Structures are given as C-alpha cells and as structure tokens.
Amino acid sequence: MKKHFVTAIAFLAITTAALAQQKDSVAKPIVKPATPAPTTTSSGKKDWSKVNLGKRAADHFMVQLGYDNWAQAADSMHIQGFNRSGNFYFMFDFPFKTDPRFSVGAGLGIGSSNIFFNKQYVRIAANNPTLAFSDESQTDHWKKFKLVTTYLEAPIELRFAMDPENMNSSWKFAVGAKIGLMLSAHTKGKTRQNSFGQTIGNYTEKEASKQYFNSTKLAATARISKGVFGIFGQYQINTLIKANAGPSVFPYSFGIMLSGL
Numbered sequence: 001m002k003k004h005f006v007t008a009i010a011f012l013a014i015t016t017a018a019l020a021q022q023k024d025s026v027a028k029p030i031v032k033p034a035t036p037a038p039t040t041t042s043s044g045k046k047d048w049s050k051v052n053l054g055k056r057a058a059d060h061f062m063v064q065l066g067y068d069n070w071a072q073a074a075d076s077m078h079i080q081g082f083n084r085s086g087n088f089y090f091m092f093d094f095p096f097k098t099d100p101r102f103s104v105g106a107g108l109g110i111g112s113s114n115i116f117f118n119k120q121y122v123r124i125a126a127n128n129p130t131l132a133f134s135d136e137s138q139t140d141h142w143k144k145f146k147l148v149t150t151y152l153e154a155p156i157e158l159r160f161a162m163d164p165e166n167m168n169s170s171w172k173f174a175v176g177a178k179i180g181l182m183l184s185a186h187t188k189g190k191t192r193q194n195s196f197g198q199t200i201g202n203y204t205e206k207e208a209s210k211q212y213f214n215s216t217k218l219a220a221t222a223r224i225s226k227g228v229f230g231i232f233g234q235y236q237i238n239t240l241i242k243a244n245a246g247p248s249v250f251p252y253s254f255g256i257m258l259s260g261l
Contacts, residue, residue, distance in 0.1 A: 057167040058093035059105065059159075059259040064232050066255030068113045070240070074247045077133050081116035085253050089155055100164045106156045111180060113251060116146045122187050124209045131212040131246035140200065142189035149240075151180035151217060168260055172225045178234060180217040185210045212245045214238060219251075228260040 064087040073079055089109030096102045119137040124147070126132060136142075157176025161167055186208035192201035217240070223232035233254040240249050 056095075056100075056164060057260055058091075058095075058103075059167065059172070060091050060093065060261045062089045062091060062107075062109075062257060062259045063087070064089075064255060064257040066232070066234075066253040068115060068251060068253045070115065070249040070251055071235070072247075073249050074133075076135070077247070077249075078118040078120040078135070078137075079115060080118035083113075083115045085111065085113045085255070087111040087153070089153070091155070093159070095164065101161055103159045103161075103164075104156070105159050105174065105176070106154070108152070108154050110150065110183075111153045111178075112148065112150045113253070114146050114148050116144070120145065121189070122147050124185060124187055124212060125207040129245070131241055138195055140192060140194050142205075143191035143193050143199070145187065145189045147185070147187050149185045149213070150183045152183055153178050153180040155221060157221060157223075169227045172230070172259075173223070175222045176220075178217075178219045178221050180219070182210055182213060182215050182217070184208060185213050212241055214240065214242055217251075223257060225257065225259060228258055230257045230259060231255070232257045 064085070066085040066087070068083040068085045070077070070079060087109060089107045091105045091107035094104045094106075117133075119135070119141040121134040121136055121142070122145070123132040123134060155176060155178045157174040159172065159174045161170045161172045163170035186206055189205045190203075191199060192203065194200050216238075217236050218238050219234045219236045221232065221234045223230055225231070231254070233252070235252045236250050238250075240251050241247060
C-alpha cells in the first residue's frame with residue numbers, strides 16, 4: 001500500500017511539472033516597438049515633412065546690437081561718433097508643414113537708435129516749420145549731443161534653417177520687413193563748453209518732441225546666423241523726417257545678434 005501511495009505521489013508531481021512546462025511553452029504574442037516613419041524617400045532624399053520638431057528651438061527671442069547711421073544725410077549734418085542701436089523682440093515661428101526648413105517668423109518688440117552730433121544742436125522742440133541742425137562749432141556747444149528715437153516694432157520674416165531639428169547649431173537665414181510706431185524722440189546734451197573746448201557748465205539737458213518725425217517706419221531686414229550667434233542689417237524705406245519738415249534721410253543699421261529658445 002505504501003509503495004502504491006509513493007508511486008501515486010511521484011506520478012502526480014511529474015504530471016504537474018509537465019503541465020506547468022507545457023503552459024510556459026505556449027507561444028506568447030511578440031509586441032514590436034512602433035517603427036518611426038521613414039525620413040527618407042524611395043530616391044534616398046530626406047523627407048523633411050517627417051522630421052521631428054518636438055525639441056526644435058525657434059528663435060523666439062532676438063537681441064540685436066548695431067551701428068546706426070543715416071543714408072543721404074546732408075553735409076550740414078555733423079553726424080559723428082559711435083552711433084548705436086539696441087533691439088529686443090519676442091517672436092513666434094510657423095514652420096511649413098511640407099518643408100519645416102522654411103518658416104514664417106512674426107513678433108513684437110522695442111527698437112532704439114542713438115545718433116550723435118559733433119558741435120551741433122538739433123532743435124526738435126523749436127517752433128520752426130522745419131527741423132534745424134544748428135552749427136555750434138564756433139560758439140558754445142555741447143561736448144556730447146545725441147538724438148534718440150524709440151519705436152514699438154513688429155518684425156515679420158521668411159526664415160530658412162539648414163537643420164530645422166537642431167536650430168541651436170544650424171545655419172539660419174532670414175529676410176523680411178519691420179513696421180514701427182514711434183514711441184518717443186528726444187535729444188540729450190551733456191557738458192556745455194565754449195569755443196575753445198573749455199567746460200563752462202557740467203550739466204545735462206534733454207528736449208523731447210516727435211513733431212518733425214514720421215510716426216511710423218517701414219524697414220527691410222536680413223540676418224544670417226550660426227546657432228545662437230549672427231549678424232543682421234536693416235534699411236528704413238520711408239524717411240525719418242516728415243516731408244517738407246527737413247532733409248530726407250533714411251536710417252540704416254547693421255551689427256551682431258543673439259537668437260534662440
């Protein structure tokens with residue numbers, strides 16, 4: 001009896017192990033990871049419409065530092081020194097679906113220009129019908145004198161990036177236009193001197209008026225960059241000074257820039 005009981009137990013154990021092994025050996029369905037969409041066409045060319053733009057930087061911020069001057073300035077205008085500008089913009093980027101190397105950028109920001117004059121007084125607050133540029137080279141004059149104009153600006157541009165998936169290391173090109181609304185115009189004179197260059201008054205004087213200037217501006221723009229660093233240029237298409245209110249001058253600027261995020 002005991003022998004038969006041991007045999008039965010052994011048979012049950014062998015049967016259970018066999019069933020368990022058979023259960024584990026049943027083929028389970030193999031789940032393959034999703035295959036990403038091919039980024040090349042049958043001809044071997046890259047299909048730009050399939051690239052991943054999830055981590056794409058789109059130049060949402062742009063900071064520009066430039067050298068400024070006026071084209072067609074009259075000889076009677078004594079523009080001299082390091083004329084400069086500073087611009088800051090927040091931009092939106094809209095890539096083309098069929099080819100995201102191309103995109104349209106549009107945004108809003110502030111642009112400011114500083115033009116310096118040598119021994120000359122620009123009378124923007126006078127009651128004259130035209131803007132006067134008074135020569136003070138033989139009389140008392142300001143040691144430093146500048147005209148500052150500030151605009152609310154809306155740039156729009158057509159962009160091209162050679163590597164749209166890695167904008168922070170790609171070559172980038174853009175052309176476009178910039179519309180501006182003048183916020184302020186003022187002059188600033190610092191340190192009064194006599195005709196011999198001797199200081200006769202150590203003080204600063206400011207005058208503010210937009211009466212002689214066009215309230216809006218339209219400028220053509222272009223820029224080239226590699227990653228976040230680049231260069232830019234712009235040329236104002238309409239005149240800075242109103243028609244019949246002074247010389248027809250066209251501001252321009254070029255310099256360095258940072259763009260990213």
